[in-house]
Amino acid sequence: MTRDIPTRLLPTSTAGSLPKPSWLAQSETLWSPWKLTGEELADGKRDALRLSLADQLDAGLDIVGDGEQTRQHFVTTFIENLVGVDFKNRATVRIRDRYDAAVPRVVGDVSRGAPVFVDDARFLRAHTDQPIKWALPGPMTMVDTLFDAHYRSREKLASEFAGILNQEAKDLAAVGVDIVQFDEPAFTVFHDEANDWGIAALERAASGLSCETAVHICYGYGIEANTTWKKTLGSEWRQYEETLPTLQRSSLDILSLERHNSRVPIELLDLARGKKLMVGAIDVATNTVETPEEVADTLRSALRFVDADKLYPSTNCGMAPLASSVARGKLAALCAGAKIVRSEISDAVGTPFASLAALRTDG
Numbered sequence: 001m002t003r004d005i006p007t008r009l010l011p012t013s014t015a016g017s018l019p020k021p022s023w024l025a026q027s028e029t030l031w032s033p034w035k036l037t038g039e040e041l042a043d044g045k046r047d048a049l050r051l052s053l054a055d056q057l058d059a060g061l062d063i064v065g066d067g068e069q070t071r072q073h074f075v076t077t078f079i080e081n082l083v084g085v086d087f088k089n090r091a092t093v094r095i096r097d098r099y100d101a102a103v104p105r106v107v108g109d110v111s112r113g114a115p116v117f118v119d120d121a122r123f124l125r126a127h128t129d130q131p132i133k134w135a136l137p138g139p140m141t142m143v144d145t146l147f148d149a150h151y152r153s154r155e156k157l158a159s160e161f162a163g164i165l166n167q168e169a170k171d172l173a174a175v176g177v178d179i180v181q182f183d184e185p186a187f188t189v190f191h192d193e194a195n196d197w198g199i200a201a202l203e204r205a206a207s208g209l210s211c212e213t214a215v216h217i218c219y220g221y222g223i224e225a226n227t228t229w230k231k232t233l234g235s236e237w238r239q240y241e242e243t244l245p246t247l248q249r250s251s252l253d254i255l256s257l258e259r260h261n262s263r264v265p266i267e268l269l270d271l272a273r274g275k276k277l278m279v280g281a282i283d284v285a286t287n288t289v290e291t292p293e294e295v296a297d298t299l300r301s302a303l304r305f306v307d308a309d310k311l312y313p314s315t316n317c318g319m320a321p322l323a324s325s326v327a328r329g330k331l332a333a334l335c336a337g338a339k340i341v342r343s344e345i346s347d348a349v350g351t352p353f354a355s356l357a358a359l360r361t362d363g
């Protein structure tokens with residue numbers, strides 16, 4: 001059950017997470033505990049998924065997702081469902097050299113006892129005919145979000161996780177997910193390890209899938225630890241420069257990168273030339289809703305380095321910590337901005353969508 005992606009030029013999507021309803025989890029709080037338990041929680045997650053989907057469809061997004069409504073944390077919720085992990089007796093570790101968090105411990109050989117998100121993905125698939133994207137944590141980011149008391153090797157553990165992720169990704173594709181996205185914010189921190197083994201582990205996780213594959217590499221949610229860290233990065237954020245050449249040569253179909261209001265020099269996108277790029281045109285670290293024209297400006301600047309048929313307007317990262325009204329405003333702005341640029345390209349080409357593959361907008 002493969003679909004044609006994109007459905008039109010400049011297909012819009014989000015990086016993944018969206019705010020949860022206030023009856024399910026504490027508003028504007030990342031990783032908030034659930035407010036429901038048992039059957040009520042299971043039902044509540046499904047209801048939240050349907051509401052999140054409705055928000056995305058109302059805004060006009062082309063590629064939709066679950067808004068990560070059924071998970072508390074983008075990494076640990078997946079890890080907690082694995083065999084070989086003790087998530088009750090947590091250990092405190094430093095995440096991405098930046099902030100301390102209580103994380104699960106690896107205490108034995110890791111494996112996937114049962115599919116983790118496959119039922120949720122099947123539920124989403126049943127409620128929309130539009131292309132759907134599903135996010136999983138990447139192997140290196142998983143390794144960086146736990147305490148390993150068993151393998152004692154980040155590379156070895158990443159390889160084990162890659163095998164597990166590959167099983168999950170294949171199952172997601174089998175129930176109709178069109179794009180499986182792996183989240184690897186660790187790639188902006190551990191460049192050398194990413195090039196040594198992180199990207200290889202990612203390719204293993206993404207190998208042999210019947211759907212498209214994406215990797216999301218960002219500077220994190222708009223939480224204090226991240227904004228404090230960003231202040232230490234100087235006037236130009238050149239971290240992508242270290243990994244994009246390797247990712248450009250990788251088997252991944254789509255690279256998801258942040259851009260709007262970040263200090264990533266736009267010309268670094270040229271290092272990924274040839275790949276489809278999800279470019280962040282929405283800042284997730286501010287409550288200020290972008291204007292459609294601001295979104296359009298970001299997309300126009302990206303078009304100097306990305307062929308029009310390979311540009312996917314997106315958000316810099318997830319929007320889970322934002323107020324629902326702010327997130328909805330940002331979704332609408334993203335779609336309105338993409339619409340502006342879409343019509344500009346159609347005008348330039350003459351007839352809508354003609355010769356898009358040949359269209360080059362650099363220069």
Ligand SMILES: [Zn+2]
Binds near residue numbers: 185216220221317318
């Ligand atoms: Zn992100």
